[in-house]
Amino acid sequence: MTGPNGAEDRVTEVPALLVTGARPYGEEPTDLLLAGGVIAATGPDAHRHPAADGARRLDATGLVALPGLVDLHTHLREPGREDAETVESGSRAAALGGYTAVFAMPNTDPVADTAGVVEQVYRLGRDAGLVDVQPIGAVTVGRRGERLAELGAMATSAARVRVFSDDGDCVADPLLMRRALEYVKAFDGVVAQHAEEPRLTVGAQLHEGEVSGRLGMTGWPAVAEEAIIARDCLLAAHVGSRLHVCHLSTAGSVGLVAAAKASGTRVTAEVTPHHLLLTDVRAEGYDPVFKVNPPLRTDADVDAVRAGLADGTIDVVATDHAPHAVQDKECEWDQARPGMLGLQTALSVVVATMVRTGLLDWRGVARVMSEAPARIGGLADHGRPLAEGEPATLVLVDPDAVWTVRGTELASRSTNTPFEGMELPGRVVHTVLRGWPTVVDGRIAAAAGVGV
């Protein structure tokens, strides 16, 4: 077997790679020798290391090096909606976006609520060999919110599930939520909540506010998100468990998470790239590409989530990559499915909204897009420092390049990007997983490891 996964068993077979002129975390340029799946040497003498004999060179002059990105919230649609995305196509999009690991949400068909289904997704990820696909297990059977799924069996399966979520729907029953939080504590798991009080969002189409009023569509009020976050922070504190808040989108939610953290509650939170950049005014053209849960909010909310990400209240940027087939998106607004693509645009949106604005430096980008998601999801070999002896799992980014987003040119099987036609800064040039280049010069490296 070749590729990054076979390499785990026979690390000596990974061809050595000398990465030259890279700037770790945007700092001073240096060389990195990748050998045996780890960073074997750094600095100007890296090429003198014994393992550098016959090493291939990867020119990274001027490129920023970061630990491989980790997405805590991806929808890969397999099994069940392979017309919208597969583990393989989503893995390509992820690698091209600079990711080396993605957490796959369980709202598939069948739902990933048993050891059998999470192991299937895990194996499909290994077979694709481009990123580590880490399945998330459903909290309740069939995501129906009635009784707990076999959380323990998923945790002890080959997929070693640590994150559980009914994403797409909220675990609305507070007793079930309490039981889930208590259950996952045994193996240091975490419940990732889609915070949406369903009674407050019946028929909701977009953010409840001035725009929804003008368009005459039913609104999705901020309080529907905030009520669940407040409740779940109290529950997590009560039982001493870990709670993760998915796609946090309102200023009020930032305040609630900040207060819970200040009082010692074990809560973490993510924000999506689209909630960092876009607002509800996008709905004015009735283009369902902008329909998403939670909905795009207001300028004040965008400012608050950016500030919350900068000050550490929000731990993670997660894509909520949600591919949908053409017929599910190019239709009437109220018939369209919510969700938008994210894997190949996330880093650029973070550069535009957080780096270019001075809110985060590259160390901060590494923290919110790699280190924190790896830690929260329990992936020991991701989000590691770029240092000798650490895994050779990294991304090399051209910070000055600008590119134009075209949905049809993305690797996803779907094209529903909300950033169509936008010029975004920052381009992923190379991605490396355990020493294997998965992306070279912005293209998938043939079959991960072959032809290197």
Ligand SMILES: NC(=O)N[C@@H](CC(=O)O)C(=O)O
């Ligand atoms: N975000 C979305 O609008 N849609 C997601 C589900 C979800 O993340 O809630 C999907 O699966 O399509």
Ligand SMILES: [Zn+2]
């Ligand atoms: Zn969700």
Ligand SMILES: [Zn+2]
């Ligand atoms: Zn989601």
